[in-house]
Amino acid sequence: MYSRWLQVARESQKSDWSDLMESEKQEFTITAYTENHVGLLHRITIIFTKRKINIESLTTSESEVEGIHRFTIAVTETEQQVIKVVKQIEKQVEVLKSDYYKKKEVVQQELALYKISTESLTSGLDVERIVREHNARFLTIEKHFVVIEKSGFRRETKALFDELKPYGISEFVRSGRIAVSRERDGIGKDVEKILAEAAV
Amino acid sequence: MATAEAIEESTKSKPKPTKRMTGAEALVQILLQENVDMAFGYPGGAIMPVYDALYDHQDSIHHVLARHEQGAIHMAQGYARANGKVGVCLATSGPGATNLITGIADAQIDSTPLVCITGQVPSALLGSDAFQECDVLGISMPVTKWNFQITKAEEIPQALAKAFYLARSGRPGPVVIDITKDAQFGEFDFAYEPCTSLRSYVPKPKLDHAKVKEAAELINNAERPYVLFGQGVILANAEKEFKQFIEKTGIPAAWTIMGLSALETDHPLNVGMLGMHGNYGPNLLTNECDVLIAVGMRFDDRVTGNLDKYAKQAKVVHLEIDPAEIDKNVPADIPVLGDAKESLTELNKLVKPNSHEEWLQRFRDCDQQEWEKVIEEELHPKSDVLSMGEVIRIINDVTGGDHILVTDVGQHQMVACRYSKFTKSKSNITSGGLGTMGFGLPAGIGAALGAPERTVIAVVGDGGLQMTIQELATIYQTKAKVKVLLLNNEFLGMVRQWQQLFFEKRYSSTELINPDFQQVAKGFYIPTAKVTERKNLEKAIEEFINYDGSYFLEVMVGKENNVFPMVTSGSGVAEIRLE
Ligand SMILES: Cc1ncc(C[n+]2csc(CCOP(=O)(O)OP(=O)(O)O)c2C)c(N)n1
Ligand SMILES: [Mg+2]
Numbered sequence: 001m002y003s004r005w006l007q008v009a010r011e012s013q014k015s016d017w018s019d020l021m022e023s024e025k026q027e028f029t030i031t032a033y034t035e036n037h038v039g040l041l042h043r044i045t046i047i048f049t050k051r052k053i054n055i056e057s058l059t060t061s062e063s064e065v066e067g068i069h070r071f072t073i074a075v076t077e078t079e080q081q082v083i084k085v086v087k088q089i090e091k092q093v094e095v096l097k098s099d100y101y102k103k104k105e106v107v108q109q110e111l112a113l114y115k116i117s118t119e120s121l122t123s124g125l126d127v128e129r130i131v132r133e134h135n136a137r138f139l140t141i142e143k144h145f146v147v148i149e150k151s152g153f154r155r156e157t158k159a160l161f162d163e164l165k166p167y168g169i170s171e172f173v174r175s176g177r178i179a180v181s182r183e184r185d186g187i188g189k190d191v192e193k194i195l196a197e198a199a200v
Numbered sequence: 201m202a203t204a205e206a207i208e209e210s211t212k213s214k215p216k217p218t219k220r221m222t223g224a225e226a227l228v229q230i231l232l233q234e235n236v237d238m239a240f241g242y243p244g245g246a247i248m249p250v251y252d253a254l255y256d257h258q259d260s261i262h263h264v265l266a267r268h269e270q271g272a273i274h275m276a277q278g279y280a281r282a283n284g285k286v287g288v289c290l291a292t293s294g295p296g297a298t299n300l301i302t303g304i305a306d307a308q309i310d311s312t313p314l315v316c317i318t319g320q321v322p323s324a325l326l327g328s329d330a331f332q333e334c335d336v337l338g339i340s341m342p343v344t345k346w347n348f349q350i351t352k353a354e355e356i357p358q359a360l361a362k363a364f365y366l367a368r369s370g371r372p373g374p375v376v377i378d379i380t381k382d383a384q385f386g387e388f389d390f391a392y393e394p395c396t397s398l399r400s401y402v403p404k405p406k407l408d409h410a411k412v413k414e415a416a417e418l419i420n421n422a423e424r425p426y427v428l429f430g431q432g433v434i435l436a437n438a439e440k441e442f443k444q445f446i447e448k449t450g451i452p453a454a455w456t457i458m459g460l461s462a463l464e465t466d467h468p469l470n471v472g473m474l475g476m477h478g479n480y481g482p483n484l485l486t487n488e489c490d491v492l493i494a495v496g497m498r499f500d501d502r503v504t505g506n507l508d509k510y511a512k513q514a515k516v517v518h519l520e521i522d523p524a525e526i527d528k529n530v531p532a533d534i535p536v537l538g539d540a541k542e543s544l545t546e547l548n549k550l551v552k553p554n555s556h557e558e559w560l561q562r563f564r565d566c567d568q569q570e571w572e573k574v575i576e577e578e579l580h581p582k583s584d585v586l587s588m589g590e591v592i593r594i595i596n597d598v599t600g601g602d603h604i605l606v607t608d609v610g611q612h613q614m615v616a617c618r619y620s621k622f623t624k625s626k627s628n629i630t631s632g633g634l635g636t637m638g639f640g641l642p643a644g645i646g647a648a649l650g651a652p653e654r655t656v657i658a659v660v661g662d663g664g665l666q667m668t669i670q671e672l673a674t675i676y677q678t679k680a681k682v683k684v685l686l687l688n689n690e691f692l693g694m695v696r697q698w699q700q701l702f703f704e705k706r707y708s709s710t711e712l713i714n715p716d717f718q719q720v721a722k723g724f725y726i727p728t729a730k731v732t733e734r735k736n737l738e739k740a741i742e743e744f745i746n747y748d749g750s751y752f753l754e755v756m757v758g759k760e761n762n763v764f765p766m767v768t769s770g771s772g773v774a775e776i777r778l779e
Binding site: 096 | 347398522526
């Protein structure tokens with residue numbers, strides 16, 4: 001029940017705990033471990049909409065805990081606001097645990113796909129060189145088009161985009177942020193504990 | 201995957217002997233097993249199988265036919281808050297369900313346990329814009345504690361078990377169960393096991409004894425401690441423990457409008473009402489206490505005024521069941537998460553007997569000032585014009601404070617809550633968080649049906665009454681003994697007051713040209729009377745209260761009276777105005 005967010009508030013004294021947290025907006029990754037139920041996605045996004053917070057990206061996937069899903073949500077907000085949102089997320093009946101991380105507290109990646117014409121690949125060696133230099137790879141080479149895949153930080157996938165642009169990108173897509181915490185155990189451990197307690 | 205299997209995964213249930221029946225019949229069986237003796241609703245195509253099943257159980261489940269679904273849900277709210285049980289509400293799909301939304305939002309913000317069951321078009325038609333199809337799950341999601349759509353009869357037992365458990369446990373709230381018509385008709389092997397826990401849900405956080413100890417130390421060393429209490433005390437049935445706490449420590453206690461009646465009005469440590477139209481001392485002295493102890497309240501902005509000027513000097517102890525309320529508006533130095541009853545029981549063991557006579561005297565001094573500037577004239581007006589306050593004063597005299605007060609929203613609500621006397625808990629039913637006009641009359645009916653042994657007085661304004669006035673018919677049909685007191689100022693008084701104070705008396709669309717309410721009440725076969733002069737008031741109120749049955753009393757009060765004191769928006773609590 002007691003997450004890091006409670007401790008933040010607890011450990012600091014009343015008069016200054018709000019000052020203690022940076023009031024500037026910054027990048028946060030919010031995670032939530034949940035049951036896999038219809039409508040929960042909506043329930044969670046409502047929490048952001050209600051406070052007019054823009055969700056920069058949202059990814060749902062399985063987690064390391066069997067049968068438990070995981071939301072990974074990227075926002076740029078103040079820490080105070082993020083704490084409130086995390087508590088509201090955890091309050092939802094089907095959420096087992098939620099927490100948030102600052103940029104330096106996670107290892108994060110995004111995945112981007114770039115589609116360009118096969119012609120621009122064959123017309124010179126530039127594209128191949130660019131792909132190599134960016135540590136990207138060809139996912140597929142078809143008769144009329146090739147698909148390049150690159151994972152990395154936003155600025156890295158963006159840099160590749162900028163370099164490929166002159167060759168004509170006919171389609172581009174980037175996934176939401178996925179991230180794991182730099183803590184030894186993520187909140188998955190807490191979730192396992194909750195499940196173990198519920199099982200007895 | 202929202203299937204019966206998925207729910208089963210997250211609930212603990214043992215197989216029981218089964219009996220074959222339809223979904224609708226199963227639903228009614230579940231209501232019986234959950235001790236539902238009354239439901240409020242309105243039928244229609246998509247919920248007809250359930251109504252048909254109810255027909256066979258009229259002896260055990262009294263269905264109250266409202267005249268509008270909003271009326272039905274406010275009745276369910278009034279019922280739940282008067283007797284502490286889960287309010288059950290039924291409506292058909294589409295417009296039936298959307299008409300419930302205001303009440304669901306009201307129940308959500310005021311933590312009222314409700315299970316709302318809505319019919320839905322057959323599952324095969326979902327998403328086809330079928331007749332009376334509406335995305336009830338989507339619409340109700342922001343205002344429910346939980347909601348769920350049932351598309352197969354087999355899902356009914358577990359979904360309903362979860363619904364009742366979630367509505368009533370922890371911090372209570374409304375739950376919506378949307379059932380497609382085919383699921384109501386479908387036959388299956390029925391067995392029922394109530395839900396008692398869900399792995400993803402923590403109804404009551406475990407009490408942190410270290411925090412209780414810290415809180416006790418702070419309280420024991422405080423010079424000017426001050427308690428604020430809210431509905432959490434009532435919802436946790438912690439009235440006794442709460443009283444022990446303040447009596448042992450000698451700490452003055454003020455209430456939020458939702459906490460009203462948890463402590464009897466005449467208790468020497470009950471210093472009055474918090475907030476925008478609360479009492480003078482409770483607001484002013486918030487900024488002079490050294491330790492502020494909040495019990496089961498959420499620091500609503502109507503209570504705190506400008507947060508930048510709120511209790512900055514005080515150490516804050518916050519006893520609260522919902523972790524999301526901690527630090528939401530007012531940061532807590534010592535949060536004590538847990539059910540108020542448990543927290544207070546533990547705290548009572550550790551606090552030292554004490555008294556704060558000098559500090560308490562400060563509140564009494566403020567009371568004296570408020571009496572001279574506001575209360576005396578409100579309760580004993582020198583002018584010929586009748587005041588709302590004197591009406592309430594006479595009601596107190598007649599009932600002795602034994603009644604349940606239900607209010608609508610506006611000036612009459614503030615006056616009724618400020619001046620009513622209470623001797624019992626669960627006796628104040630009002631729309632606090634949402635401020636829903638139209639709440640009072642139907643909630644009064646629900647309260648009268650939920651607590652038939654009590655005298656229930658619904659105080660309403662001429663504006664709000666007309667939002668759900670059709671429910672007068674429900675009074676006639678159910679014989680609910682609710683007393684309806686209309687404080688008629690021929691204005692949307694509260695808005696007019698703001699226009700007077702902040703919009704240069706530009707009374708834009710607040711004057712009401714009203715119908716003849718006497719004729720209206722008569723048309724609904726409700727005994728009625730109207731008072732326009734002081735000399736008739738007392739007798740009329742006695743008749744109103746002592747009459748065995750529902751009664752409609754209209755009192756013409758000052759058109760342009762104002763409610764004071766007032767913490768105007770943007771001001772701090774200490775800037776409370778007496779005039
Ligand atoms: C559904 C709804 N609409 C509008 C309001 C805004 N509002 C708050 S108080 C009020 C005036 C209420 O007038 P009346 O019922 O006559 O009560 P009075 O203030 O005159 O006692 C209004 C319009 C509201 N609270 N609820
Ligand atoms: Mg009025």
